[in-house]
Amino acid sequence: xxxxxxSHWILKTEPGTYSLDDLKKDRSTFWDGVRNYQARxxxxxxxxxxxxxxxxxxxxKEIVGTATVTKTAYPDPKDMDWVNVDIAxxxxxxxxxxxxxxxxxxxxxxxxxxxxGRLSVCPITKGDWDAILKLSNA
DNA sequence: GCCAACGTTGGC
DNA sequence: GCCAACGTTGGC
Numbered sequence: 764x765x766x767x768x769x770s771h772w773i774l775k776t777e778p779g780t781y782s783l784d785d786l787k788k789d790r791s792t793f794w795d796g797v798r799n800y801q802a803r804x805x806x807x808x809x810x811x812x813x814x815x816x817x818x819x820x821x822x823x824k825e826i827v828g829t830a831t832v833t834k835t836a837y838p839d840p841k842d843m844d845w846v847n848v849d850i851a852x853x854x855x856x857x858x859x860x861x862x863x864x865x866x867x868x869x870x871x872x873x874x875x876x877x878x879x880g881r882l883s884v885c886p887i888t889k890g891d892w893d894a895i896l897k898l899s900n901a
Numbered sequence: 902g903c904c905a906a907c908g909t910t911g912g913c
Numbered sequence: 914g915c916c917a918a919c920g921t922t923g924g925c
Contacts, residue, residue, distance in 0.1 A: 801908090906924105910918085911918090
């Protein structure tokens with residue numbers, strides 16, 4: 764833990780399958796179902812204490828909250844070729860940040876969440892993380 | 902629900 | 914190792 768080597772990520776989910784509200788109720792969960800090699804590599808790069816934003820990819824497309832990585836990548840018991848990580852609920856954004864807002868933003872329009880539509884686990888810089896928080900705060 | 906863009910597969 | 918064909922994703 765600690766700020767020095769912490770990375771930041773965005774995790775996509777379909778709220779019908781698993782939403783931020785579900786995570787809030789569960790307090791923590793295993794993040795599974797990633798079936799994309801680049802996304803898997805990103806999962807494997809996660810460290811305990813890394814911060815994640817949760818993005819809803821269906822319905823209103825928006826970033827809705829934050830979570831913390833509590834366990835680094837381990838094989839998915841349902842499919843050992845893939846991996847899960849564990850995360851814990853951290854916060855609900857005061858105001859969700861819409862995909863459209865990201866697209867209009869000078870720097871956020873270039874993050875991989877926007878550019879690489881199909882990547883379900885996206886790295887993000889601290890600067891972009893802060894910019895999103897700023898948008899959520901209003 | 903459509904379809905463009907992207908990722909994966911498989912034949913060569 | 915290339916690339917066409919196919920399947921899937923995700924924005925609209």
